[in-house]
Amino acid sequence: xxxxxxxxxxxxxxxxxxxxxxxxxxxxxxxxxxxxxxxxxxxxxxxxxxxxxxxxxxxxxxxxxxxxxxxxxxxxxxxxxxxxxxxxxxxxxxxxxxxxxxxxxxxxxxxxxxxxxxxxxxxxxxxxxxxxxxxxxxxxxxxxxxxxxxxxxxxxxxxxxxxxxxxxx
Numbered sequence: 781x782x783x784x785x786x787x788x789x790x791x792x793x794x795x796x797x798x799x800x801x802x803x804x805x806x807x808x809x810x811x812x813x814x815x816x817x818x819x820x821x822x823x824x825x826x827x828x829x830x831x832x833x834x835x836x837x838x839x840x841x842x843x844x845x846x847x848x849x850x851x852x853x854x855x856x857x858x859x860x861x862x863x864x865x866x867x868x869x870x871x872x873x874x875x876x877x878x879x880x881x882x883x884x885x886x887x888x889x890x891x892x893x894x895x896x897x898x899x900x901x902x903x904x905x906x907x908x909x910x911x912x913x914x915x916x917x918x919x920x921x922x923x924x925x926x927x928x929x930x931x932x933x934x935x936x937x938x939x940x941x942x943x944x945x946x947x948x949x
Contacts, residue, residue, distance in 0.1 A: 791858050793846065797925040798855040801846055804895065811924035812902075814892050816884075822909050822916040825872065832866045832905060845901045846925060861901055868900055875910035884908060884917055891919055902926045 793801060800811040836842040844858045875883045887908055896902050902923035909916050 793855050793857065793925055795855065801856055801923070801925045802848075802852070804898070807893070807895070810895065812892065812896060812921055813924065814888060814919050814921040816888055817918045817920075818911070819916045819918060821914055823907070823918075825907070828907060829866060829870060832870050836864070836866060841926065842901060842903065845899065846923075864901065868897070869903060870905045870907075872907040872909060875908060877910070879910040879912045881912075884911055888917075888919060891921055896921070896923055 803809040803811075840860075841858070843861055843864045845861045846856045847859045848856045873887060875887065891904075891906055896904065903926055904921050906919040906921070907916060908919060911917055
């Protein structure tokens with residue numbers, strides 16, 4: 781799966797990525813980020829799942845996890861997750877009525893505060909339904925070792941350039 785490296789870098793983490801990965805023991809030093817996309821309406825769930833499966837094939841880094849060496853004298857490395865399942869990374873949350881922007885903000889904060897599963901690829905996506913006006917929100921959370929802001933923009937470009945919008949039916 782080396783073709784993923786053209787998007788995400790080499791098989792090893794940089795020194796900085798390794799430091800950010802290793803300081804996760806303290807919740808105050810977690811280096812995850814989340815971006816939020818507000819949708820005009822709730823997308824079809826099965827279509828969203830299939831889009832994530834296709835996306836993980838287009839960007840193989842989505843199917844890779846970070847493996848720490850038994851003795852931490854070398855940097856951690858990326859390795860294909862032999863048990864990759866999109867269901868471990870994509871889920872949905874329904875806001876209670878009335879589905880306000882404040883409730884969405886609280887949900888985003890809750891998602892951001894939860895640690896990622898360090899045995900799996902370091903990302904998750906959440907569909908938040910029940911937002912006022914029939915809207916929904918899509919959250920994508922990733923560890924900084926997986927993607928910084930520029931890399932997340934590049935992933936968005938992959939989606940847009942391939943004309944594979946998952947939001948329209």
